[in-house]
Amino acid sequence: MRDTAAELLNHIAEDMDARQSELERSSKSRGDSPLNAPSLVGDAQSHAQGRLAESFSLNEMVSEYRALRASVMRRWREAGVADPVTALEEAVRFNEAIDQALTESIAWFTAERDRSRELLSGVIAHDLRTPLGAIAMSAQFLVRSEALRDAETRAAGRIVSSAGIMAKMVSDLLDFAQVRMGGHLSISPARMSLSELCTDAVTELRAFHPERSIELDIKDTIDGHWDRDRVRQMISNLVENAVGHGAAEAPVKVSAVRSGAHVQLAVHNFGEPIPPVHQSSIFSPLTRLSKDGERSRRPNGIGLGLFIVMEIAEAHGGSVSVISDREAGTTFTVSLPVA
Template identity: 40%
Template sequence: MRLAEFIETSSEPILIEWVAFAKSCGPAAKLMDEAALRDHASEMLRAIVIDLRSPQSSLEQSEKAKGNADSRPADPDTAAEVHGAARAWSGFTIGEMVSEYRALRSSVVRLWVKSCGTLTGADLDDVVRFNEAIDQSIAESITRYSTDLDHSKEMFLAVLGHDLRTPLGAVLMSSQFMLDTGELIEPNLTLTKRIAHSARRMNEMADDLLDFTRSQLGSGVPIVRARIDITRTLRHAVDEVEAAFPGRTFEMRATGDSEGVWDGARMSQVFVNLLSNAAQHGAAGSPIGVQLLGEDEEIVVIVHNFGAVIPPSALFGIFSPFKRLTPGAPVSHDASNLGLGLFIADRIVKAHSGIIDVTSSFEEGTSFIVRLPRDSKAPPAPLRATSRTDRRARQRAED
């Protein structure tokens, strides 16, 4: 009996063993009934039978072995893809899901050999085709599982960042109102200032979470373009970081035409991030250089500092999310950030059709270089609902 016929006629014993194994797959399985444990196993077996009976050239077999099976974007979800999504939703780990396929492979071959007694050369071909089909199903399930899980995490971060803003807004407004009265005395004055400062930092972190999830979920970092003089934006950013790091010296120099069409508040966000990084990681007592060059078609901004060199291994992927410039370094006074600053800066610059790069060596120091075309050809993003912090930054950038 060929393997396709055996699977077709013996699907129930195979499914019984599938359910028995699935029940042993961790805590999530213990909360599921038999129908949920079976999930799409029956449909996956039917797909394997169809695959075994379909003619396959040597080239097609080679492509499948490489994971390049014929799959078109317009096709509906396969049974294996739906199974991966269901297991992710049910709480199975990816290892537990893959182990189901290992058990299925073992059950089918064992029951088939037991039924047939001996295998012929044609049967060995069936085993090869069967293993290819199982591997393809595993690949489809893992891809869907990972995609859905990542999407769920990103949605969680988006909801968290959004919902944090309301209570933080209340804390920030209340503490600022108490400070504005001018009636607080020590130690209440110092404590209230700390509350206001911490609330602002948390609000910035919530903004970073929202920007991160927007970029990951496909909508991108929202940009609102207007004609501005970016020298003013950069100077405001230097003033802001100078106030936050009173012990650091910034030397700014701007030459050439610095007008163009950009989102001033967003570019201020980029500059503050780069300047803060330089202040945190630069050598004490060494000035931080800030240079703006207005060229014919673009402007170039360079933030330079001497200090600890960024190792080559860290330069690769430095603009990835949750990445820190100096992994394992002592926690600084501003280390409450999420490691999203450079990632968001990169996304903002790219949304302006620009480029951000970094070089670092002991001799030359560390330089972050931002290149922005004067008039971005990228289509404007939809308008966003701005927070109080965003509005304040936008007003500073346009002054």
């Protein structure tokens, strides 16, 4: 840490000399006053930036602060400050400043590292679309060919199905990267019929899951201004989630009803309930539960479906919620404003 320690220690000394009330120090110790020492914060962020550029791990960067703290405290002990109260007080002030610098370094380092990873995911997902499209088109051509035997046609069909699953994963990764890079999901609302869209989406999902019962209950024509492709994606994600986690012998039910200025779109399934402890985090990205309701160690997917559902709902000015128990089953409800 020799390249940045001198400037950092000078600014720590300035911070120790600055008058701070007990309330200000208490706020600082909780991390509630990040702007109380801008020079110190700037040093910490610059240090993190340099270490990230040099491919340091987070543990390696933190170990520098540990070494710096230990070195100063040993020298402080050897200095033999006459007044014990003063020695203790200034040791506390020093550690408060070091903790603030360490916290700011970690925050900057992890944020930039995560941003780089998400950017990489987005780039990879974008570049995968072209070869994946070629695979899907070639497999579809083979399926339609009359020259293949039954076994070969079935193999080509499995390629088409797998390519479709991969295409959905790629699409979710692109949406995830867009949101995490500070943007929002792009939507193009236009007047449309939700009942017609649900009918089309459910028909397609029934063909994709012929072994499962997917029921649709929409009694009225529900018109509104929404992004057709995004709402279809939202329905698909919710039904896929219900099929994946619901009881195989019970139907998945899709319903929609107009309620004042909003429409309530619901997807219901029976099966293991979502534990209350997980219901608040189920919409977080890269979160997936196994069929027994616990976090899955080896998920069948990338855990972005419900996150994308939430982002689509919020992009339309709506919201999504979940209710889950063993007797009533699990229901995800999306509330979308009609206008």
